[in-house]
Amino acid sequence: MRFYIRKLAALFLTVLLVSVITFLVFQVLPGDPAQIVLGVDADAHQLAELRKTMGLERPAAERYLSWIKDTSTGELGTSLRYQRPVADILQERLPVTISLAILSLGLTLIIGLPLGIYIARRDGKISALFLSVLTQLGVAVPSFWLAFLLILIFSVTFRLFPTYGYVPWHESPLGALKSLFLPALALAIPGIAVVIRYLRNTLLDQSRMDYVRTARSKGLRERSIMYRHMLRNSLIPVLTIVGLLIADTLGGSIVVENVFALPGLGNLLITSIGTRDLPLLQTLVLYIAFIVVCINFIVDMLYKIIDPRIRLKR
Amino acid sequence: MTNSLLEMRDLEVAFTLGKQDYPALQQMTFQIGEKETVGIVGESGCGKSLTSLSIMGLLPGTAKITKGEIRLDGKSLVTSSAQQWSGVRGKDITMIFQDPMTALNPLMPVGKQIAEMALLHLGVSRKEARQLALDMMAKVGLSRVDRLYGDYPHQLSGGMMQRIMIAMALICQPKLLIADEPTTALDVTIQAQILNLLRDMNHSTGTAMLFISHDLGVIREVCDRVIVMYAGYMVEEAPVEELLDHPRHPYTAGLLQSLPGADKRGRILYTIPGRVPPLTGRRTGCPFAGRCPSATAICAAEVPQMKKAGEQHLVRCHLVAG
Numbered sequence: 001m002r003f004y005i006r007k008l009a010a011l012f013l014t015v016l017l018v019s020v021i022t023f024l025v026f027q028v029l030p031g032d033p034a035q036i037v038l039g040v041d042a043d044a045h046q047l048a049e050l051r052k053t054m055g056l057e058r059p060a061a062e063r064y065l066s067w068i069k070d071t072s073t074g075e076l077g078t079s080l081r082y083q084r085p086v087a088d089i090l091q092e093r094l095p096v097t098i099s100l101a102i103l104s105l106g107l108t109l110i111i112g113l114p115l116g117i118y119i120a121r122r123d124g125k126i127s128a129l130f131l132s133v134l135t136q137l138g139v140a141v142p143s144f145w146l147a148f149l150l151i152l153i154f155s156v157t158f159r160l161f162p163t164y165g166y167v168p169w170h171e172s173p174l175g176a177l178k179s180l181f182l183p184a185l186a187l188a189i190p191g192i193a194v195v196i197r198y199l200r201n202t203l204l205d206q207s208r209m210d211y212v213r214t215a216r217s218k219g220l221r222e223r224s225i226m227y228r229h230m231l232r233n234s235l236i237p238v239l240t241i242v243g244l245l246i247a248d249t250l251g252g253s254i255v256v257e258n259v260f261a262l263p264g265l266g267n268l269l270i271t272s273i274g275t276r277d278l279p280l281l282q283t284l285v286l287y288i289a290f291i292v293v294c295i296n297f298i299v300d301m302l303y304k305i306i307d308p309r310i311r312l313k314r
Numbered sequence: 315m316t317n318s319l320l321e322m323r324d325l326e327v328a329f330t331l332g333k334q335d336y337p338a339l340q341q342m343t344f345q346i347g348e349k350e351t352v353g354i355v356g357e358s359g360c361g362k363s364l365t366s367l368s369i370m371g372l373l374p375g376t377a378k379i380t381k382g383e384i385r386l387d388g389k390s391l392v393t394s395s396a397q398q399w400s401g402v403r404g405k406d407i408t409m410i411f412q413d414p415m416t417a418l419n420p421l422m423p424v425g426k427q428i429a430e431m432a433l434l435h436l437g438v439s440r441k442e443a444r445q446l447a448l449d450m451m452a453k454v455g456l457s458r459v460d461r462l463y464g465d466y467p468h469q470l471s472g473g474m475m476q477r478i479m480i481a482m483a484l485i486c487q488p489k490l491l492i493a494d495e496p497t498t499a500l501d502v503t504i505q506a507q508i509l510n511l512l513r514d515m516n517h518s519t520g521t522a523m524l525f526i527s528h529d530l531g532v533i534r535e536v537c538d539r540v541i542v543m544y545a546g547y548m549v550e551e552a553p554v555e556e557l558l559d560h561p562r563h564p565y566t567a568g569l570l571q572s573l574p575g576a577d578k579r580g581r582i583l584y585t586i587p588g589r590v591p592p593l594t595g596r597r598t599g600c601p602f603a604g605r606c607p608s609a610t611a612i613c614a615a616e617v618p619q620m621k622k623a624g625e626q627h628l629v630r631c632h633l634v635a636g
Contacts, residue, residue: 210417214417214479217372218430218482219401228430231432233420306421308418
């Protein structure tokens with residue numbers, strides 16, 4: 001129980017710290033938000049007026065506190081570029097990114113775990129070697145190139161999937177799935193390759209452990225030794241990697257979203273940086289940090305479920 | 315000796331390193347009778363563990379049986395396929411290892427690891443397997459077994475873990491238990507407890523035991539008969555009292571001399587000069603010739619054969635008159 005309380009406290013503190021840093025960074029960055037809204041040829045009087053309505057005249061600490069208060073009550077401010085509430089924009093964009101993340105995570109696990117086990121069991125054989133070379137490629141190839149390749153094969157040649165664009169789930173679930181499948185695959189392939197390599201290496205390390213020899217001496221078949229004994233012992237490094245992958249995709253994947261013209265968070269992030277849309281950008285940065293911290297928290301919980309030896313480090 | 319349960323005849327095991335085969339066990343011929351406890355003693359690297367692994371069919375990938383026979387109840391193990399061997403492994407022959415801390419799966423409750431054995435070989439239901447495991451845990455002297463069943467290895471002490479290993483090894487009432495240095499990694503007080511337990515189990519269940527140790531003192535506690543090994547050969551075999559009182563091989567004599575004891579207090583303890591030759595550096599002739607205080611010309615030239623040096627006493631030495 002204390003484990004969870006301490007982890008939760010750490011989570012809360014991290015988010016708070018991130019919010020402070022985010023706020024400070026945007027204070028230091030050059031560029032006056034009022035100037036951005038009004039443009040370069042705005043007169044001084046207008047600027048001063050706008051600064052006042054935006055609350056820029058108040059001391060930084062005060063502004064930070066009110067930002068935190070607003071943010072925690074869901075009042076995220078208004079985007080300078082879109083002239084709409086940030087909350088509304090997020091509500092539009094989040095489902096795209098989350099669907100994409102879940103789909104690509106699913107693909108990563110469904111393809112990565114069995115293949116990792118497969119090549120560990122066939123270690124030293126030609127088929128395993130061939131797959132190892134493929135995973136090497138999967139790690140090395142950049143995702144935008146993969147995305148183009150997938151479009152070329154599955155959309156242009158076989159016409160199975162749309163080349164770009166997004167269909168919302170409530171319009172057509174099948175359409176949504178089709179529009180998200182290729183981007184999810186392009187995102188998943190490097191992850192699959194990494195999962196395979198990690199799982200294979202850990203399984204091979206585990207196969208030299210004493211408890212595996214004990215399992216053999218019990219007369220268990222190789223299959224049972226793999227699934228009942230070695231797999232759970234090999235999950236920790238894989239879980240770490242998968243955690244990083246999820247956090248990465250949930251933060252929006254800039255390249256893949258751009259190639260497939262998906263209205264996700266990655267796209268939004270790029271636009272908000274380009275237009276110095278501070279309220280939007282601040283919220284996005286905080287969101288991404290929050291996601292990373294939450295995923296880490298979940299991963300920590302899972303570590304403890306997998307391996308009861310894991311305790312708090314003092 | 316009663317009926318022979320395990321019979322090893324002229325077994326040779328070799329490691330393949332590069333393109334060369336290096337024999338690591340040669341001319342291994344011995345028997346274990348039903349309910350008998352046989353010890354194998356020798357320094358590190360003399361082939362004790364390799365002998366046990368070849369009986370289990372668990373030789374490492376680089377080693378293979380190049381010659382000879384291992385029979386259990388008259389049935390050959392060497393020729394049986396991997397599948398059949400795994401039917402024997404765990405059911406008829408089980409093994410406990412030197413370090414119980416690493417021999418158990420760290421992420422599986424200990425009770426489950428015992429029950430898994432019953433589930434695999436006895437054709438019982440999960441519930442029955444659990445009950446059998448609990449009974450067995452009590453039999454090996456563990457208390458509060460209901461709670462212990464769900465504990466993970468890291469929550470147990472070394473002695474408790476070795477008891478778990480023993481419970482696991484004996485739950486299917488095997489014909490033969492191989493104990494490979496089962497007390498070496500434990501505290502001295504725990505060692506005595508585990509030795510007592512093994513002896514009691516041998517008496518009560520009638521499971522024969524092959525007990526491997528580098529410690530003659532430990533061997534004396536448990537074994538009926540002892541085999542002394544050196545550099546891949548058996549060099550002497552005799553009932554335990556006979557061997558301790560009348561060692562015939564110079565190596566055995568050296569081992570006994572280097573045992574500490576009350577009568578040797580205050581004197582410098584004897585050590586056999588030199589060490590076991592490495593696998594790649596073994597020459598012709600008697601394996602012990604290089605370290606033997608009384609070696610002669612013939613010792614360097616020819617490997618001596620095992621010969622009778624008394625009733626039930628065999629020795630591999632040119633210097634002993636047959």
